[in-house]
Amino acid sequence: MTVRELADVAELSTHRFLRMFKKSLGLTPYQYLLERRVERFKDLIRSKRASLAEVTLCNGLGSQSHFTSVFRRAVGATPAEFQKLEAKTI
Numbered sequence: 691m692t693v694r695e696l697a698d699v700a701e702l703s704t705h706r707f708l709r710m711f712k713k714s715l716g717l718t719p720y721q722y723l724l725e726r727r728v729e730r731f732k733d734l735i736r737s738k739r740a741s742l743a744e745v746t747l748c749n750g751l752g753s754q755s756h757f758t759s760v761f762r763r764a765v766g767a768t769p770a771e772f773q774k775l776e777a778k779t780i
Contacts, residue, residue: 693708696719724764725764728761731745732765736776742770745769757769
Protein backbone atom coordinates (compact mmCIF):
# COMPACT_ATOMS: atom_id res chain seq x y z
CA MET A 691 0.00 0.00 0.00
CA THR A 692 1.35 3.40 -0.88
CA VAL A 693 1.36 6.52 1.29
CA ARG A 694 -1.08 8.07 -1.21
CA GLU A 695 -3.49 5.15 -0.70
CA LEU A 696 -3.20 5.44 3.08
CA ALA A 697 -3.86 9.17 2.87
CA ASP A 698 -6.89 8.54 0.69
CA VAL A 699 -8.31 6.05 3.21
CA ALA A 700 -7.78 8.64 5.96
CA GLU A 701 -9.33 11.27 3.68
CA LEU A 702 -6.27 13.52 4.05
CA SER A 703 -3.77 14.98 1.64
CA THR A 704 -0.51 13.06 1.47
CA HIS A 705 1.34 15.90 3.16
CA ARG A 706 -1.20 16.17 5.98
CA PHE A 707 -1.29 12.39 6.44
CA LEU A 708 2.49 12.23 6.77
CA ARG A 709 2.53 15.09 9.29
CA MET A 710 -0.30 13.55 11.35
CA PHE A 711 1.27 10.09 11.24
CA LYS A 712 4.61 11.38 12.48
CA LYS A 713 2.95 13.54 15.14
CA SER A 714 0.92 10.56 16.40
CA LEU A 715 3.62 7.87 16.37
CA GLY A 716 6.85 9.85 16.31
CA LEU A 717 7.93 8.00 13.16
CA THR A 718 7.37 8.31 9.45
CA PRO A 719 5.34 5.49 7.86
CA TYR A 720 8.58 4.07 6.41
CA GLN A 721 10.32 4.13 9.79
CA TYR A 722 7.27 2.52 11.39
CA LEU A 723 7.23 -0.24 8.79
CA LEU A 724 10.95 -0.91 9.24
CA GLU A 725 10.52 -1.05 13.01
CA ARG A 726 7.68 -3.57 12.70
CA ARG A 727 9.70 -5.69 10.27
CA VAL A 728 12.75 -5.73 12.54
CA GLU A 729 10.58 -6.81 15.48
CA ARG A 730 9.12 -9.62 13.36
CA PHE A 731 12.63 -10.71 12.31
CA LYS A 732 13.79 -10.69 15.94
CA ASP A 733 10.81 -12.85 16.90
CA LEU A 734 11.54 -15.30 14.09
CA ILE A 735 15.20 -15.54 15.11
CA ARG A 736 14.27 -16.02 18.79
CA SER A 737 11.63 -18.67 18.11
CA LYS A 738 13.82 -20.58 15.68
CA ARG A 739 10.76 -21.10 13.45
CA ALA A 740 12.99 -20.04 10.56
CA SER A 741 16.69 -20.24 9.97
CA LEU A 742 18.71 -17.07 9.65
CA ALA A 743 19.01 -17.77 5.91
CA GLU A 744 15.21 -18.01 5.59
CA VAL A 745 14.68 -14.78 7.53
CA THR A 746 17.23 -13.06 5.31
CA LEU A 747 15.62 -14.35 2.11
CA CYS A 748 12.07 -13.30 3.07
CA ASN A 749 12.95 -9.95 4.63
CA GLY A 750 11.10 -7.83 2.06
CA LEU A 751 13.88 -5.24 1.99
CA GLY A 752 15.27 -6.06 -1.42
CA SER A 753 18.70 -7.40 -0.55
CA GLN A 754 20.64 -9.09 2.20
CA SER A 755 22.95 -6.10 2.61
CA HIS A 756 20.03 -3.68 3.04
CA PHE A 757 18.40 -6.08 5.52
CA THR A 758 21.64 -6.35 7.50
CA SER A 759 22.12 -2.56 7.52
CA VAL A 760 18.55 -1.89 8.67
CA PHE A 761 18.75 -4.61 11.32
CA ARG A 762 22.13 -3.39 12.62
CA ARG A 763 20.88 0.21 12.84
CA ALA A 764 17.76 -0.83 14.73
CA VAL A 765 19.22 -3.48 17.03
CA GLY A 766 22.90 -2.61 17.32
CA ALA A 767 23.98 -6.00 16.00
CA THR A 768 23.84 -7.88 12.72
CA PRO A 769 21.24 -10.66 12.41
CA ALA A 770 23.97 -13.27 12.95
CA GLU A 771 25.33 -11.46 16.02
CA PHE A 772 21.79 -11.13 17.38
CA GLN A 773 21.20 -14.83 16.84
CA LYS A 774 24.38 -15.71 18.76
CA LEU A 775 23.46 -13.35 21.61
CA GLU A 776 19.97 -14.83 21.81
CA ALA A 777 21.38 -18.38 21.86
CA LYS A 778 23.54 -17.46 24.87
CA THR A 779 20.58 -16.11 26.83
CA ILE A 780 18.53 -19.31 26.45
